[in-house]
Amino acid sequence: MIPKSGPKATTRRGALTTLAGGVAAAGLPLWARYSHAQTAAPIKIGFQVHRTGIGAAYGRWYDRTTQAAVKLINEGGGINGRMVEIIAEDDGTDPKRGAEVVEKFTNQHGCDIGFGTLFSHVVIGSAPRAGELKLPYFVVSEGHHVASGKLNRYTLQPGITDVKSQVQAMAPYVASTLGKKVTMIFPDFAFGHDHRDFFTAAMQAQGGEVLEQIAIPPAETSFTKYFPKIPRETEVLYHVMVGPAVLTFVKELGEFFGGQGPALFGFIDSLEAVAIDSPGLEFLENSYFWEGMCRNAQPGQSAHETAYRAAVGVNEQGASLSDPKDVATYAHMFGCWETLHVVKAGMEASGYAGPQDRAKLIEAVEAMTDIPESLAHPQGAKLFNGRTHQVFGHQNISQVRGGQLVRVHTTSIEDTLYPDEVDYTTQAF
C-alpha cells in the first residue's frame, strides 16, 4: 500500500481549479471562504470503536455519544460549513487491530482525523501508526500515556482527564475520610498500572500506605481466588476493574466480605454499564466511587448537562431512555462529546480545509487553554495543556445511598494538576 496524502491524485485540471479557488478565496472575507464548492464534501472522522472484545460495553455508549454529538454539530451547520461524517471501524479492543484500523482510516477512507479510542493498550498500539501516517489522533482513553510523553505530537487527549490526575485528586479524600492503609485491586494492563503507580505515590504523599497491589488479568472471569491476598489490616479496599466480567467481580467481592471487611473505594469503571441495584450488590451501600460525570442526575444539575443527557438518550438513573436495563458508561462517555467539540473548535480556529491542514489543526488545539463549561463541555470547565496534549478537569466522588450514587465531593481543577513530563510542541510534525 502506498500512503496517499489526499483522496485524489493531482491532475492539471485539478491543480488549476484549486489555484483559481485559492485566488478567489483569498479575496473573500473569512466567513465566506468555506462555502466554496470544493470544500463542501464532509469532514470524515475515523471513529475507532470497541464494538467487540473486552471493551464492548464502553464501545456501545461511546458510539451513541459520538452519534449524538455529531448530530448536534451538523444541526448547527457542521464544521467550517461542512457536515461531519463518522466512519466507524471496530478494533475488537485489540492493539494490533487498532493499528490496522488507523491505517484504514488514512489510506482507505481518507479520514481527516482518527478519534475515540478508549482502552489504553489499544491507544498505545495505535498511536505510533497514527504518528507515522501523520493522522491527528484524538483519544478518549484516560490513560497517562499521552501526558507521560510516551506517544507523539499527533496524539491528543482533550476531552477526558488522565488517571494520574484523577487518582492524585482522590488520594486526599480517601486518606482523610476512609483510612490510610489501602489495598489496591486493578486490571493488569497499562490503565491498571497507571492506577497502581500513581495512586500508590499519591497515598504516600498523604501519609498513607498501600499494603498490597493485586493485579487481575482483564479477561479474567472469576475473582474470589484473588481476594484472600487482601491483608487483614486493610482499612480501605481500592478497586478498579474493566472487562465483560465486572458484575461478577463486584458480586464476588460482596460474597467474599459478607457484610464485614474494609471500607470500599472504587472507580466506577468497576460498575460501568452495570445497574447499581443489581441483585447481589446491596453490600455496596455506603461505599464510595470516583465518577468522571455523575451517573445519577444530581440536584441542581446544569442546564447543559440536562440537554446532554437528553441528546445521548440517558435517563436520570443513567440508563438508556429506550431500555432502562441498558445502563450507560456515563462517567466516561462525555469524553467523546467533548473531544468532538474540541475538534470542531480546533478546525474552526485553524481554518481547516483538508488533510493538508492537519498540522495547523494540531497547533490550534495546542493553543487552547481554558475551556469553560457549556453545552459543548457539559461535564464542567476544563484546562487544556498544549505541551502535554492532556486536559484537566473536575473529578467527583459519589457515595451509594439507597441504591443511588450521590455526589459527596467535587475536586477543583488545581487538585488534579501535576508538573509537565513532556513538551510535544517541540517535536516536528
Added chain:
Amino acid sequence: MDLGPYLVLATLEGAVTAAVLALTAVGLSLVFGVMRVVNIAHGEFFMLGAVIAWALAHGLSGHPAVGFAVALVVAPLVVGALAVAADMTILKRLDYDPERTIVATIGLLYIIQQLTLMGYGPDARPVAAPFNTRLAIPWFEKGAEGWQMIWPWGLGTTSYKLAVIAAAVAVLCAVWALMARSRIGLVMRATQSDREMALAFGIPVERVYALVFGLGAGLAALAAVLIVPIQQAHYLMGADPLLLSFVVVIIGGLGSLPGTVVAAVLIGLSDGIISVFFSPTLAKILATLLVGLVLVFRPQGLFGKRGG
C-alpha cells in the same frame, strides 16, 4: 489471611472449578475416545449452553429458578441436537479423518462464535442463580480465653457453589452408569475398542458417532448452564474451558473416563490453591508444565492404555 482459612477457601474455589471442568472434559474425552475426533469446537458448545441459558432465563418471567431449571434441561438438548447435526453434515463427510476433523472443528468454532456475536452481541450477561445464600464458615482461634469460634471475613462460600459441586458429581455418576451399565454404553465401548468389528456385528457405528458427539456437546452445555450464574454468558467464554479440558484430557489419558475425572480434580484443586497462594498465572504455567511432563514420560496419560 491465615493459612488455615486460606486453604479452606482455596479448596472450595478449586472444587467448583474442578466440578465444571470435569463435566466439560468428560464430554471432550468421550468424543475422542469413541470417535478419535479432536473437537476444537468443544468450548463453543460450552459457550452456547451458557448463552441459551441466558436466553431462557431472560425470556421466561417469574422466579429465576424457573428459567434456570428449564435451561438445565433445554440447553444441553439444543446444543446436543446441534452437535448431532454438525456430525452428520460435516464430520461424517470427512470420514472422521483425524486431521481433517481438526480443521473442520476449528471452522465450526469460528462459525459458532461469530454467529453468537452477531445474534447475541458482545456483552456479558448475567443469569440469576436459582438460590444463592452466602454461607460463612467459622474458624477456631486460640485467644486469651482458650479456643474461640470466630467468623473471619473472606471465609465463606455460597449455597449455589456447593450445589454446583453436588450436581457435577451426580451427572458424572450418571455418565459412568450410562457407559458401564447400559446397553447403549456397551455399544459405545464396543465402537471405541474396535470400529470395524463393531460394524461387522451390526452396530450402527455412524449413529453411535452422532450420539456420542451430541452427548459430548450436551455435557459441555450442561457444565456451562451450571457455571453461568457464577460467571455470566459471553461469546468468548469458550476459550478457557477448551484449553483446560485439553490439559485435563491429556493428563488423564485420552478416552479414559476415570482418568479425566481424576485429572479434573487435580487441575481444578491445584488451580484453586495455587491461584490463591501464589498467582493464577503460575497455576496455568504449572498445569501446562504438567501436560508437557505427561507427554514426555507417559504419553498415554495417567490412566490411558498404551497404544489404546
